[in-house]
Amino acid sequence: MQHPLPLSVYKFGGASVKDAAAIRNLHGILQQHPAGQPLIVVVSAMGKTTNALEQLFHLAHSGQDYRQPLEALRRFHADVAAELLPQAPRDEQGLPACGAGEASLAALLQQLGDRLGAVSKGEYDRQYDQIVSYGELLATCIVAAATGARWLDVRPLIRTDHAWREARVDWATTERHLREQVLPLLGQGVVLTQGFLGGTSSGQTTTLGREGSDYTAAILAYCLGASSVTIWKDVAGLLNADPKIFPNPVRYPEISYQETIEMAYYGASVIHPKTIKPLAVRGIPLYVKSFLDPGAAGTCIHDCKHAGLVPAFIRKTDQCLISFEARDLTFISEENLEVIFGALAQLRLKINLMQNSAISFSVCTDWHEYRVRKLLEALREQFTIYYNTGLELYTIKNYTPEAIRELTQGRELLLEQRTRQTFQFVSRTTPPSS
Structure with missing residues (x-):
């Protein structure tokens, strides 16, 4: 069954709910x-709920008391639901009747409490996914009730492997599920x-990786043949820099898929890195618009050509710089690199920047204490390993000499690298005082 009118996919992040x-x-x-035009809405967890759930899971996994933060999370969602649905009846716990069956607010909160109580010491990543997923479930339960939209559980539809916290999509099965089960719903409302x-x-x-709701919207659009995807943000569109970090950012009115993929890969926070490829494959345009000013132009990401772009400034925090030296002081060979890359891949430590000299090989990765400790255990007999934490990785895409001077001034650069279009450097979080 194919929908007769163009399908739109909207994605709203935590700030918009x-x-x-x-x-x-x-x-x-x-x-x-437009009335009657099919629309699928993808919603993230509300505000900082994912962070709160991560804290709850950490407490439960380490055997600490989590009752107080769990009650705070319950109260937060209950209060929002009560404000949006003042006429809704209350249950014996005072929770507004929101949703139905296993998708009701009360049922979801009960499930969350039960799952936290069953958390054990092992299988950290698998249990993490079971707990942190409740942010999206709770948010969509409330938003669906407040807007009159039809609530849909995406978990049985998007089929993945068992790569917890960054699951890989089984595209053929997912497309079949979505077409069989979602297409018939599109004529019945949002x-x-x-x-x-x-x-x-x-x-x-x-879970599909932190900030993975953008990716969900792309999966749905790809599988269902959508005409467009719109990501609603608290900024005016795709900017050349994060306005919370860099002054006077510039909006790109349009930008190509390729440029956006590269910016996302380097850590631009507006778009999840995996979002663009499925849209580019089927030529589906992606709009980035402001939920604070819905009528504004925003940015269109599509297959386009453009002249030189203004430099894009990207910062990744909480970085770790790891350096390997062969214990016998031999050169870093291809055989050494094969061992290092294999260990990094097995532990899912993504390389954000790498550089080698005659006897040393260095990588910059996101800081994951557990995974880095495992890396040290795996390679310490073969290599002498040094690492620094609490670092920042800066990237200037389409750099100019002026842009490099402006961003590096007053910073201690631990590692830097330049290609034709990209300049990157690793520095300490706090620049030394002048």
């Missing part, structure tokens, strides 16, 4: 969508579902 006022604003945006989540063939919940 952070409280009752934000959800009302989201509802207003949905009401501006369909609203969770970002970030998937599921295994055995029914266990997986």
Whole structure:
């Protein structure tokens, strides 16, 4: 079954559903969508809920008392639901009747509490996915009730492998599920579902990587033949720099898929790195627009040619610089690199920057204490290993000499690298005082 009208996919992140006022604003945006035209809405966890769930899981996994933060999380969602649905009846716990069956607010909170109580010492990543996924489930339960959209559980539809916390999509199975089960719903009103989540063939919940709701929107668009995807942000579009970090950012009115993929790869926070490829394969344009100013132009990401772009400035925090030296002081050979790359891949430590000299090989990765400790254990007999934490990685895409001078001034550069279009450097978080 194919939908007769162009299908749009909207994605709303945590900031756009952070409280009752934000959800009302989201509802207003949905009401501006042309009546009768199919729409799927992808929603992230509310505000900082994912961070709160990570804390809850850490407490449970380490055997600490998590009751107080769990109650705070319960109260937060209950208060937002009560403000949005003042006429809804309350249950015996005072929770607004929101959703139905296993998708009700009360049922989801009960499930979360039960799962936290069952957390054990082992299988950290698998258990992480089962707990942290409740952010999206709770948010979509509330938003669906407040907007009148049809709630859809995405977990049985997006089929993944068992690579917990960064699951890989089984595209053929996912496309078949979505076409069979979602296409018939599109003529019945707005369909609203969770970002970030998937599921295994055995029914266990997986996550697609932090900030993975953008990727969910792309998966749905690719599999269902959407005409466009719109990501609603708190910025005016795709900017050349994060306005919270860099002054006077510039909006790109349009930009190519390739440029956006590279910016996302280097750490630009507006778009999840995996989002662009499925859209580019089927020529689906991606719009980045502001939920604070829905009528503004935003940015169109599509297959286009453009002249030279203004430099893009990207910062990744919480970085770790790891250096390897062969214990016998031999050169770093291809055989050495094969061992290092194999260990990094097995531990899922993504290389953000790398550089080698005659007797040393250095990589910059995101800091994951558990994974880095495992790396040291695996390679310490073969290599002398040094590492620094608490670092930042800066990237200037389409750099100019002026841009390099401006960003490096007053910083201690531990490693730097330059190619034709990209300049990167690793520095300490706090520049030394002048």
